[in-house]
Amino acid sequence: QMQLVESGGGAVQPGTSLRLSCAGSGFLFSDHAIHWVRQAPGKGLEWVAVISYDGTVKNYGDSVKGRFIISRDNSRDTVFLQMNSLRAEEAAVYYCAKDVKDIGATPDFWGQGTLVTVSS
Amino acid sequence: DIQLTQSPSSLSATVGDKVTITCRASQGISTYLAWFQQKPGKAPKSLIYAASSLQRGVPSKFSGSGSGTDFTLTISGLQPEDFATYYCQQYYLHPFTFGPGTKVDFK
Numbered sequence: 001q002m003q004l005v006e007s008g009g010g011a012v013q014p015g016t017s018l019r020l021s022c023a024g025s026g027f028l029f030s031d032h033a034i035h036w037v038r039q040a041p042g043k044g045l046e047w048v049a050v051i052s053y054d055g056t057v058k059n060y061g062d063s064v065k066g067r068f069i070i071s072r073d074n075s076r077d078t079v080f081l082q083m084n085s086l087r088a089e090e091a092a093v094y095y096c097a098k099d100v101k102d103i104g105a106t107p108d109f110w111g112q113g114t115l116v117t118v119s120s
Numbered sequence: 121d122i123q124l125t126q127s128p129s130s131l132s133a134t135v136g137d138k139v140t141i142t143c144r145a146s147q148g149i150s151t152y153l154a155w156f157q158q159k160p161g162k163a164p165k166s167l168i169y170a171a172s173s174l175q176r177g178v179p180s181k182f183s184g185s186g187s188g189t190d191f192t193l194t195i196s197g198l199q200p201e202d203f204a205t206y207y208c209q210q211y212y213l214h215p216f217t218f219g220p221g222t223k224v225d226f227k
Contacts, residue, residue, distance in 0.1 A: 044218060044221045045218040047215060047216040059216075061216075100169055
């Protein structure tokens with residue numbers, strides 16, 4: 001069955017970097033855009049980034065533009081989120097989600113999330 | 121950026137109730153609106169896309185409507201498993217944005 005598995009979360013200090021991974025299976029990974037969405041403790045959902053099926057189109061939320069980089073390796077059915085200059089307020093559960101389309105519309109299936117803690 | 125507001129922010133209901141949640145966009149977004157359900161400690165679940173189309177496997181008690189700036193999510197015949205927080209999301213213009221959520225709990 002369809003699966004998205006996030007990994008790479010952990011505890012880091014402000015100003016440092018972390019790379020998250022999202023591995024997909026059970027569907028044709030290279031046909032779909034993939035989103036990253038985060039949720040700080042007790043807060044709502046915040047859209048972070050999306051990458052098109054072939055990696056050529058990338059879009060970011062305002063708060064992460066210039067610091068986060070989304071990429072994908074379709075040979076490994078994996079999407080990455082490189083997070084640089086992390087801030088304390090970016091501590092959250094980070095979810096990856098499969099898009100209904102190839103170029104980025106809206107998610108139709110979500111992973112279980114990976115927790116990122118940013119604290120000194 | 122397009123702002124989404126949801127009303128109410130929370131509501132109390134009982135099993136069997138019909139519940140309606142509203143999402144309003146700060147500018148017209150055609151029908152580029154989705155709805156998600158999230159239970160505590162769990163990942164969101166996609167319910168509706170294109171304002172009114174049900175995602176695969178979502179029961180027909182969920183329905184969506186609207187276009188432009190005003191949208192609604194209706195749950196007909198509320199069941200215990202429907203008590204959750206519901207979010208709308210616009211994908212008309214980048215950056216995509218979510219509404220603040222509506223929590224549906226037991227009366």
